Structure formats: C-alpha cells, structure tokens
Amino acid sequence: MNTHLIDLQVQSGIATLCFNRPEKRNAMSDDMRTEFIVALEHVANDKSIRALVLTGNGKGFSAGGDVAGMERRMQAPIGEVGFNGWSRQQRVHHTVSLLHTMPKPTIAAVNGAASGLGADTALSCDFIIASEAASFTWSYINRGLIPDGGGMYFLPRRVGLAKAKELIFSGRKVNADEALRLGIADRMSSAETLLADAQAWATELSQGSATALALGKTILNQTFELSANQVFAQGSQAQGICYTSSEHRDAVMAFLNKSGDKNTPQRPSQD
Template sequence: MKDNVIASAPSAEFIEVELRSTSAIIRLNRPDIRNALNDQMRQELIAAFEWADRTPEIRAIILTGAGKGFCSGGDIGGMRERLNAPLGDVAFNGWTRQKQTHRGVAAIHGCTKPVIAAINGAAFGLGLDMAMACDFIVAAEGAKMSMSFLKRGLVSDGGGMYFLPRRVGLPRAKELIFSGRVVLSDEALAMGLVDRVSPPEDLIDMACIWAAELTQGSPAAVALSKAILDRTFETSDEEIFAMGRQAQAVCYTTKEHRASVEAFLNKTDSKV
C-alpha cells in the first residue's frame, strides 16, 4: 500500500516524504547521482526529520534512497568547490559545512521515534554514516557498503567513527575504515553492520512491518527508553539508573500507562 505524499511535510527539491500507515518514509531524491548530498539536501533532510519527529501521528521513520542507490556520500561538486576556495578560507568553510553535516546526523540519531535505514543500494562514505545513525538497518540483497573516506584522503565525518565500533567492534571498525573496502549485504549482516537483509522488491514493506512492530508501545515510553539506551556506553550504571527513575516517573503520568493498568485490573487486556 502506498499513500500520497504528505501535504503538510516541508516542501523540498531533493527530499521526498511519504506516509504509510504511521511510518514516514524519508527518501533521498537525487537518483541520477546516487543521492549524493549537497548543502541544500542537508537542509531539507534536517527539516524533514524535525517535521516527522514533532508530528504525533507519525510513530516511526524510514530513511531510504530513490533509484538504485541509498547515498553515495558527499557531492563531488561540493568537494571541487571547497578545493577552489582561497587557501585561507578552506578550513573555516570546512568547519562550517561540518556543523551542518553534524546537525543532519544529530536530527537522525536524536529523533525520539524509531528510525530504520532501508539501504536499497550503495551506501558509501557519509551515506553509510547516516545509515548507522539510525536505530536499525535493513539492507537489500546485494547492497554495497563502504567506509570510503580514506580513499579521498579524508576521515569519517558523519559519526561513523562513533557508530561503527558500536555495531561491529573496534578491530573490525578499524579494518573497514582503514581499507575502505566494499562490503556486500550478506557479510554486513554476519558482522552486525546491518540488522536484516531483504529481497530488493520487499525492502520498504519489510521496513514498514518492522516499524509497526517497534511502535506498539507508548510513544513516551519508546522515546524515553531510546534516549537512555543511546547513552548506555558512555554513562555509568548509577547515571543510567537515575535517568530510568526520571523516565519512569514520566511514564506513570501517561494515558497509555493508565489505560494498560485499568485494562489489566478489569481483565480486559488479553495480551497480559
């Protein structure tokens, strides 16, 4: 089932937003260049995620690409423009652009709702960084992934050096970053780089079904759990316990908690 583009979504040239049930599909839409990111696309991506995050009817977000690729990374045109800038401006221009890149990654990773990357084709460089900023990754069979930065004399600038070790472990992350080699979906699944693999024709349907499974609970409980879990590796157990106490106090006040307790007490909840 495919619904129309959401009328209230932000207008955009390079980002398409589509609604399926309670999931928003945010689609990178520059298929002629494998959805490479330019500055305008970064802005539109941030706007789309912020809109989806604040829209209560949307319970989950799926990030994917139009055409044959997920995202080939940064736009080479932008790289050429950067190299042609006056030497004294290169560093500051790069710093400014990096701030925008990190705003985009933060919009994905910091979203209060479950986010699934549906990798429909090549995810290279910044494209793979953005996929790993999502909570979960499902890849189409045969999809290619690469931490290709070192091949351009660069380092991962979209959070890959943070996200990748958490997915595959530190030694494997170093190997993938230093070599820049291409990983196919089956190997990516085996090493934990992706969570599921799907036939290409079923990719979005599988992501939507998975999104529905992940959003059956209270939106508040999901958002609070996600916020705490995302800080688990950097935070002490006492701090996690404290955040859990605060989150639970909030959950006690939600209508979903009250309805669940009343259903249990009245013996009307068949799932308990």
C-alpha cells in the same frame, strides 16, 4: 511533503523518507542536506508519526558526500577553507544528531550502495535492513578524509573497534551478506519487498507507548558512555514521567477491566 531532493510520505503513522537524487546515486549536496534537516525536524515534531524509514530512490541508498561540492570548497580562498569546512561540519553533525536522537524508532532500508556519508547515515538509524543489492563502504580514506557523519562513533559499536579500524583504514566494500554477518545490518530482504518489510518492522517497533519509546531510546543511546548508576538514575527519572503518562494509565485500566480486577483490592505495588 514532496520536495525536489527529499521525498517524505506518511502512511498509517509511518514516515518514509527517500533521498531523491537518483542520477547522482543520492549523493548529499548542501541543498539536499537542508531539505533533509527540514524533513527530520518535521518527523521528530509530528506526534502522529510513530516511526521513520529512510531509503534511497533509484539504484543506490546514498553515494555519500557530493564530490562536486568538495571541488567548490577547495576553490575558496585559502584563508577561508578551514572556517568554511568547520561551518559545514556543524550542519553535518546537526543532521546526524537529529537522526540519532529521533524520539521514535528509525530504520534504514538500504536498497543499494551506501558509501562514505551514506554508510554513516544508515548507521545513525536504530536499525538497518539491507536488500541483497546493498553494500557498505567507509570510503573516506580514498578522498583523504575521515568519517565525519558519525561512522567513527557508530561503527565500532556495531562491529567492534578492530573491525571498524579495518573497514575505515581500507575503505573496502562490504556486501549485504558480510554486513549481516558483521552486525552492520540487522536484517536482510529481497529488493522487491525491502521497503514493505522495513515499513512493517517500523509498525511493529512503534506499537508501544510513544513516551516510553522516546525516553527509553534516549537512555539506551548513552549506555556505553554512562556508568551503571547514571543509567539507573536516568531510568528512575524517566520511569517517573512514564507513571504520569496517559499511555500508562490507559494500559493499566485496560488490563484491570479485561481481567475483571478493577474493584478487587490490590496489594501495594513495589514498582
């Protein structure tokens, strides 16, 4: 899938999605968001794709929201600005939700500046690997705005509440070394090997049962909001589904055949 603003390639079960607006440092326009949504829905629904790597073409990961688009929104009739803004936010949140709830591992390979919505988009992935040239800034405050792409939810979970407030209130830039130290980034890589390292990591993370990965991720995404008993209950339901999966059956039979215990009486399992 290769479109004007989004470049999506799939190789060996790993999808690599590149923001493709390098002349604007991959700032997110409305048209780009539309293509992004289509690409994310395709990746989520294609069972042959086991993981997603997200990166940017050119020098930047994503400069965030398109300022030219902000200017056009301000030119709308006063009575329509609020509702237009609300409608746009529904699409922003839909995009964030698609990425956050993707039923397979997601990695942001941050190759340069990730600013505002770009930084939020990286945080929406399960993991972040940053090149030495990467930087992060929640610069919304400089435009009189608040983080609207998930940053107020994801950033405190990575760095703690006080540090998240400091980064959002100041809008200052965080370089790659500090991002790794704070826990914004999970790994670092050189600019030359960033994409290959991200793809190799995606392959490593997606070797297991796709069913177990999807169900486990769904529960893990909620663990800070749910009680222990709720997590246990959801885990029990998910495990029941895993018991019926072909991946579980094949793995058990492969283990028994390898160990030569296929015909040996087994003690009843307690699982």
